[in-house]
Amino acid sequence: MIRFEGVSKIYKGNFPALENINFLVKSGEFVSIVGHSGAGKSTILKLIYAEEMPTEGTVFIEEKATSSIKKKDLPFHRRNIGTIFQDFKLLPKKTAFENVAFALEVIGASDEEISEDVPQILDIVGLGDKMDKFPHQLSAGEQQRVSFARALIHKPKIIIADEPTGNLDPVSSWDIVGLMLKINSFGTTVILASHDKYVVDKANRRVVVIEKGKIIGDYEKGKYKLT
Numbered sequence: 001m002i003r004f005e006g007v008s009k010i011y012k013g014n015f016p017a018l019e020n021i022n023f024l025v026k027s028g029e030f031v032s033i034v035g036h037s038g039a040g041k042s043t044i045l046k047l048i049y050a051e052e053m054p055t056e057g058t059v060f061i062e063e064k065a066t067s068s069i070k071k072k073d074l075p076f077h078r079r080n081i082g083t084i085f086q087d088f089k090l091l092p093k094k095t096a097f098e099n100v101a102f103a104l105e106v107i108g109a110s111d112e113e114i115s116e117d118v119p120q121i122l123d124i125v126g127l128g129d130k131m132d133k134f135p136h137q138l139s140a141g142e143q144q145r146v147s148f149a150r151a152l153i154h155k156p157k158i159i160i161a162d163e164p165t166g167n168l169d170p171v172s173s174w175d176i177v178g179l180m181l182k183i184n185s186f187g188t189t190v191i192l193a194s195h196d197k198y199v200v201d202k203a204n205r206r207v208v209v210i211e212k213g214k215i216i217g218d219y220e221k222g223k224y225k226l227t
Helices: 041-049 071-079 096-105 111-124 140-152 170-185 197-203
Strands: 002-011 015-025 030-034 056-061 081-085 158-162 189-194 206-211 214-219
Touching: 002 041, 015 041, 015 056, 015 214, 030 041, 030 170, 030 197, 041 056, 041 081, 041 158, 041 189, 071 081, 081 140, 096 111, 096 140, 111 140, 140 170, 158 170, 170 189, 170 197, 189 197
Parallel strands: 030 189, 030 206, 081 158, 158 189
Antiparallel strands: 002 015, 002 056, 206 214
């Protein structure tokens, strides 16, 4: 599903974010990428999402190099990848339903598709009874669930989550981890970037450890515990 071959990323100012990264994520896997702030976790996700391109090496998504994706085809590439961030990125003047529906509206989905698909997705994330609430009327955990619903609405093959529990209390964090595991059980590939040991331990899946832009460990399920 995802393959990094000799990938390095150097930002402006000659700042090395990644150095010679090699790893493979199989279809349907749940992989946690762990490391301190600035280790390179977010850069890996941006390369998968094709927000950034490698300085050296190649990133493959389903055997297609991201560097070969034409600019006009980037929106299609990104519709196959659902993204969740720490800061939710919800539209404050739209309800939960409208926030999720907006992701369908921008690709020209019909009113019938929207009215059928959005409630189903909100039910999956446990917000079927709060679809008419605005973000400020929802808890932080509920807002993150709306973000998950929006990421899922295109039925993506891959979900990438960048510190999705960073603004949440422990109880809400456990709920979000449970939701990610539920999504993964449907066959969706999940990539979680986090420095939160409790979240990674709770997920209890494969862990890739990154430090100063280099992979220093790759552990199968149950083989690694953060200290």
